[in-house]
Amino acid sequence: SGIATYSQAGAQFGFNLLWTVLLTYPLMVGIQVVSARIGRVSGHGLATNLRRHYPRWLLYGTVVLLLVANTINIAADLTAMGAAVNLLVGGPTHAYTVGLGVFSLALQVFVPYRGYVRVLKWLTLALFAYVGVIFAVQIPWTTVALRTVLPHGSWSAGYITTVVAVFGTTISPYLFFWQASQEVEELHAKKGQQALTKMPSQGPANLSRIRLDTS
Template identity: 70%
Template sequence: MPDSPTSVHSVEKSWLRKLGPGLITGAADDDPSGIATYSQAGAQFGFGTLWTVLLTYPLMVGIQMVSARIGRVSGHGLATNIRRHYPAWLLYAVVGLLLIANTINIAADISAMGEALKLIVGGPAQLYAVAFGVVSLLLQVFIPYRRYVRILKWLTLGLLAYVATAFVVHIPWRQVIVSTLVPGGSWSTGYVTTVVAIFGTTISPYLFFWQASQEVEDQLGDPLTKPLIEAPEQAQPHLRRIRIDTCIGMGFSNLVAFFIILTTAVTLHLHGITEIETSAQAAQALRPIAGEFAFMLFSAGIIGTGLLAIPVLAGSSAYAMAGAFKWKNSLERAPMRAKRFYGIIAISTLLGVALGFTAIDPIKALYWSAVINGVISVPIMVVIMLMAVRPEVMGQFTISKKLALLGWLATAMMGIAVVAMLVTLLRLR
């Protein structure tokens, strides 16, 4: 029986209020590890990597929109769809790589948040890191999804600190515009690897899994909606909302990335500071150059983005595991009704906290996790694109030729970037 016109009408009239999966996904992309990657790019190569932000925007929009549509149309996350339609070895390989990369990211992000708070108020960074990890875990476990997602939306505002930071320093806009429109750089091994790291931190597997799963969460949270494969009459407003949500979210993400690279380029790079290994180090280096206000904005932004990114990283791991092993899963469920799902969130978060107390170099792990993300994104994106054109997954809502072209272009660009990095690394041997 078709849903009432009221449900479709409500989607038409309230899409601004319904912005969420795309916006949160885009904002979570600029986590402390991403900030470190962008800061290193700006410090080491100045304006030479600004073009990557412009290039990755349509690619991000394409692959994230495909991921979101798979979730909304099928009513299942990516891991569940892979389990249903592809060999088990592929599923376990994808989920395993995702868990490793996400855990390293969580560890780096929590450590960066602790260091950032230490810069602002002093005190023990490791204790702060533990507190951030525990607070993030408690929020995910004990606050229902519909309330929790509102908190995440507000946390996206913390990213505006990086836009504001750029306007307290002098910027040669003509040079910036040229560098943004015309790719440049030394094309050395370091430069190519940095470009791959930017791609890897911008187009990351955990973002695919998170946005698809959040579309499922939103659908399950509204009793008037169903998966589009079961209720095709609801398709038009929901698909338009996904498009708007994703375009805004990815635009927000790349705008922030652009200003982080720009700020570190006009401050650190121009003053000869070319080695930045953490987001907290970038904030500290800004202090004597850009002033106390820029330092405070940059540091506070690290904490805000970390609080946003940790639940997305841990949550995407939990959704992937739950989909792979047919576990009950939803942030809307009480913890006792989805024990294994919340168990993965707890293990991922606490393991990330624990890694901060080991001898593992979080800086190297952070940088190479971005590179690893770039490498593993390619096969995952191939699988996503193949699912998006399969009627068994999408019914009548297989993606259009235009969206397919954009998604495959994103996949090809990631593949080219990874091959270029491997070639440059082999030449050194």
């Protein structure tokens, strides 16, 4: 969903939304660091921590909002994947979307976590294609710098909607829960690792790793 949103933002407004990076990046890193630390220190995800420390109405309200946000995000992710396949080979986008959804669900259900996460980590190398684009096309760096620090926006509905979409897909609720849960999964997957409340001596190494990983 992020890739699709950023691509549409660039296609519609060129460099005029680059200023959002100055806000979205530090906010995203800050929130991800906090979420990861909560998971690693407590040994529990955000939902469990909400249940243990806050009223039930807050927990249920948050989970319902998360469910709605996750459903929308997953739909956007799968639609973008289906559209990408359509661009590569042609054919029915909706069928690709449904097929990829079923395939992804089957992998999560039937493939053990340890093996699955290794493959996913290697697949992230595909993101270096963004770096390759810099060397493959001519980029007006002066314009890039100016549009990053000197916003050139408008009050049109399309522009405002795209700004909201950029912030929403970058600082998305499911990422907070996912980051904390990922730390808990890694905690259980590695022998000798415990929550930092039980074994504070593991703190320096893990907190440094979290800082590097999320930034």
